Amino acid sequence: MDKAADVVVIGAGIAGTATAYYLAKGGAKVIVCEKGEIAGEQSSRNWGFVRQQGRDPAEIPLMMEANKIWRGLERELNADLEWISAGNMVTFDTDEEAAGWEQWRQTAQDFGLPAQLLSRAELDAITPGNAFDCKGAIFTETDGQAEPTKVTAALARAAEGRGAEFLTHCAVFEIETTGGAVSGVDTEHGTIRAPVVVCAGGAWSGRMLRTLGLKLPQMWIKGSVARTTAAPVISHAATWTGVAFRQRRDGTFNIATRSADHDLTLDSVLNFPAFAGSFARNKRDIKLHLNRLAFDLLGGSFSKAALAKELTTHRILDPEPNHKVLNHVLSELHRLLPDTATVEIERSWAGYIDMAPDMLPTLDALDQPSGLVLATGFSGHGFGMGPIVGRLISELIQNGKPSLDLKAFRFSRFSDGTKLTPHSVV
């Protein structure tokens, strides 16, 4: 293979695919290289919450704009995405939590985003028959949910319809540079020449960038999810109440919880200083494991040949879900929503989330090397953000200036002394 493009995108998750869609719409010749399948990793494995609620203030304007895109996305892509706009609800038990949410609500209001603190009675009207152990909840009515197994696939079809090319089973081994500028990529099937390369490699971005001497701190966290059998529809509000759930149009639920697993690798050690604070705050919810992954991912931190082997061995990260946790989540669902008493787990899966120390993505065009654009590090909440990320990154490339301020998401924050503290709740 010896090809040329205006832009090469590494990774066909929602970030890379949405970027390709908007670039192709703007007339660019785009090639997307995906080592596995379209949306094989996080983008098809997430809960499907599309929320503005609980976001870091820096992300609120992006999510408000994303929300507008989501509302018209089925029409725009001519596809069923199972979009439902029935709000996002998070319950609270203590006055302290209520005060925290009230503060967030006021911040959201300053941006023009309405959210409400619900009394118990108001909450019961949204989710009838619930047995939640809570005092009240925060609710953002304009939030929604969509089906991850459909969204990125639909974006990819629409991008292809506008001329974008998707090469699956095509791992990028190296981003090539000439005289301080990006000149293309070296893939397992040959070279693609391009003056612009977008790194949207999800959990792999940190490893990929390390080959250029760039340090993007990332930590892989494994989240487990289950899909249940159907129950009569109770509520379509995407809800977090100790367990997270959303009921789909067909009555089935996606269920999960906050507790997560971390499979130790060399990166856990190399990146630990940047994550020590987060780990200390969340250690009750994170279980550490030492397993095969630690040995599988040993060499890629040091040699390009070893990284190439990792990328082709792990075509699709498909870790084993934590069944013990999911069984507990199911019994909690039965208790919290008694009308679900007969539902059972139909299937379960897991995904590795790419966490950043401040839980913010990196959306930036670098000076060194020029032509390298980063759209990665979504820290467990990049599904809802996917469409706006694609639009903003395409604006950055095609107009030199995005329509929303991306300063908070600059790559240099990892080295310019910025205090990296998470402000988002999930």
Ligand SMILES: Cc1cc2nc3c(=O)[nH]c(=O)nc-3n(C[C@H](O)[C@H](O)[C@H](O)COP(=O)(O)OP(=O)(O)OC[C@H]3O[C@@H](n4cnc5c(N)ncnc54)[C@H](O)[C@@H]3O)c2cc1C
């Ligand atoms: C369990 C779970 C629950 C979640 N819940 C939510 C939620 O409810 N709401 C929400 O907004 N977000 C949620 N998220 C987060 C969301 O799924 C991610 O933030 C988002 O999908 C990230 O998209 P991405 O395109 O950056 O990465 P990915 O979808 O991981 O895609 C990256 C792609 O790049 C490819 N790739 C990497 N390196 C290379 C290479 N060198 N060459 C070729 N291809 C390469 C990979 O194979 C992969 O397909 C959740 C995630 C998980 C795992």
